[in-house]
Amino acid sequence: MIIAIDGPAASGKGTLARRLAAHYGLPHLDTGLLYRGTAAAVLASGGRLEDEAAAARAASGLDPARLGEDESLRGRPMGEAASVVAAHPAVRAALLDLQRAFAAQPGGAVLDGRDIGTVICPDAQVKLFVTASPEERARRRTRELDGRGEPADPAAILEDIRRRDERDSARSAAPLLKADDALMLDTTTLGVEQSFLAALALVEAKLRGRA
Numbered sequence: 001m002i003i004a005i006d007g008p009a010a011s012g013k014g015t016l017a018r019r020l021a022a023h024y025g026l027p028h029l030d031t032g033l034l035y036r037g038t039a040a041a042v043l044a045s046g047g048r049l050e051d052e053a054a055a056a057r058a059a060s061g062l063d064p065a066r067l068g069e070d071e072s073l074r075g076r077p078m079g080e081a082a083s084v085v086a087a088h089p090a091v092r093a094a095l096l097d098l099q100r101a102f103a104a105q106p107g108g109a110v111l112d113g114r115d116i117g118t119v120i121c122p123d124a125q126v127k128l129f130v131t132a133s134p135e136e137r138a139r140r141r142t143r144e145l146d147g148r149g150e151p152a153d154p155a156a157i158l159e160d161i162r163r164r165d166e167r168d169s170a171r172s173a174a175p176l177l178k179a180d181d182a183l184m185l186d187t188t189t190l191g192v193e194q195s196f197l198a199a200l201a202l203v204e205a206k207l208r209g210r211a
């Protein structure tokens, strides 16, 4: 079974993806890390994020197995940098096979990102589109950064989130979009556990042909 989870920044899709993967015993790929890793590699080599060819080379040279260990990728600056390289079609093309191969593992997988249900796994059995209000997402991201010792001004985070939503939705290459057959989950008023239970109910309903 492939579960595709998409949604905007700090909507809670990563946490949900991890919980659903653990519940069903499936491997999980946080595809945002691929774009964060690509941006980090461009910057480390002294390149510019706007340079599509340099970014595509960085994407092709990624070692996905090592991305999970690099805490610096999860910080605020790399989220912003990731959304710049993610708008380059050549970067998205360079990362396509790797994501499809992950999804094609026997038994299936859970992938979360922006274009999983629309581009990477259009045939996924279950697609969720996870949202929350920008204000609630900003509160969550502020708490998350605080927890990692990267204190941030909530108003600046809200600004970041709005800018990133706009860039991710407006780009022509695989924009952030709900797939027609994705189930919508608004987590604005839900805590982590409630969100998980709501997502689980949607997945189970879909698997039983009731959603």
Ligand code: CDP
Binding pocket: 008, 009, 010, 011, 014, 031, 032, 033, 035, 036, 079, 082, 083, 084, 086, 087, 112, 113, 114, 115, 116, 164, 168
């Ligand atoms: O955790 P958060 O939602 O803030 O970020 P992320 O999922 O790690 O994604 C960082 C950036 O990578 C996003 O703003 C997108 O521009 C890009 N991205 C993408 O274009 N496609 C994906 N499948 C995943 C991420």
